[in-house]
Amino acid sequence: MTQSAFQLETFLPYLLNQAAEASSLSFQKAYKGKYGMLRTEWRVLFHLGLYGSMTASEIGARAKLHKTKISRAVQRLTTRRMITRARDEADRRVEHLTLTPTGRAAYADLRQIAERYEAELVAGLSPAEVQALRRALIKLSEVRAVSFT
Amino acid sequence: MTQSAFQLETFLPYLLNQAAEASSLSFQKAYKGKYGMLRTEWRVLFHLGLYGSMTASEIGARAKLHKTKISRAVQRLTTRRMITRARDEADRRVEHLTLTPTGRAAYADLRQIAERYEAELVAGLSPAEVQALRRALIKLSEVRAVSFT
DNA sequence: AAATAATAGTTGTTTTTGTAACCAACAAGG
DNA sequence: CCTTGTTGGTTACAAAAACAACTATTATTT
Numbered sequence: 001m002t003q004s005a006f007q008l009e010t011f012l013p014y015l016l017n018q019a020a021e022a023s024s025l026s027f028q029k030a031y032k033g034k035y036g037m038l039r040t041e042w043r044v045l046f047h048l049g050l051y052g053s054m055t056a057s058e059i060g061a062r063a064k065l066h067k068t069k070i071s072r073a074v075q076r077l078t079t080r081r082m083i084t085r086a087r088d089e090a091d092r093r094v095e096h097l098t099l100t101p102t103g104r105a106a107y108a109d110l111r112q113i114a115e116r117y118e119a120e121l122v123a124g125l126s127p128a129e130v131q132a133l134r135r136a137l138i139k140l141s142e143v144r145a146v147s148f149t
Numbered sequence: 150m151t152q153s154a155f156q157l158e159t160f161l162p163y164l165l166n167q168a169a170e171a172s173s174l175s176f177q178k179a180y181k182g183k184y185g186m187l188r189t190e191w192r193v194l195f196h197l198g199l200y201g202s203m204t205a206s207e208i209g210a211r212a213k214l215h216k217t218k219i220s221r222a223v224q225r226l227t228t229r230r231m232i233t234r235a236r237d238e239a240d241r242r243v244e245h246l247t248l249t250p251t252g253r254a255a256y257a258d259l260r261q262i263a264e265r266y267e268a269e270l271v272a273g274l275s276p277a278e279v280q281a282l283r284r285a286l287i288k289l290s291e292v293r294a295v296s297f298t
Numbered sequence: 299a300a301a302t303a304a305t306a307g308t309t310g311t312t313t314t315t316g317t318a319a320c321c322a323a324c325a326a327g328g
Numbered sequence: 329c330c331t332t333g334t335t336g337g338t339t340a341c342a343a344a345a346a347c348a349a350c351t352a353t354t355a356t357t358t
Binding site: 019024027064 | 153155156157158159160161162163164165166167168169170171172173176192195196199213260263264266267270271273274278279281282283284285286287288289290291
């Protein structure tokens, strides 16, 4: 009856979720506990920290986040005085987001934590394994819509 | 100032999430559209389909899902007549969950879809790459609590 | 045998997310 | 211009997840 040996343990979407959740969860504790941040807020903070001033939709395009999620993350980060918003005078729909000194300090701190965390995470893998993993993950995340009927 | 070259694009928790979300999302459409199922329900269904009769907490332990999530998934699957619950007579706290014929049919169908989906997903990767990916993901998901202060 | 703790599972409440509708500003076509 | 369409972003409402408290039953301790 069961001709193919399907296994949940090796099914990629399942496996990806397990790994992603396991790694996110323990890391999340750092920024949640320290700055009361949510994952989306962390991402926005890091985008601004890394790329400087950006608009909400630029962040959305890069991080593949929905605009409502970003809108809310920006609100919360703004009330926490981590980012400032500035209307573009040429096109008054867009807002340029920038980190405040507070935001930059949080970013610098969290960035170090991120680096240490990642080092700890890949401790059980060889550099070659890590490189192969990254490459495969990048390919998979680029697959926008798998058509399989 | 910036001594190390941190990049968001290669940061593993970020990358894992991107890949997991991308792959989950398109796959989810299949079972959501066809059976109105949520991800937790899909997982419960597959656990029962693969391992036969199980209790809620056995599923929880294996899938690393919280018991409330399972409880509600079981409720929904029960009202959809996909699983039946039977009290254990020896220990009347536990319930044994089993697929109904309807549930088995859905499982068989979704399992085929899962297999085809996965095949499509890894189409851009070599068998060796897939194997390496699986191995790395398994290692990462086994990392329960990374201690990095 | 109580009393206490532990386990299986449920229910209630609060957060967070998803989806759709919306407003304002700009762009293009007639 | 002035309708129509598009884009950047917010808001409102519905769905789902997280978290805590709870019931019922079994195990353990004294």
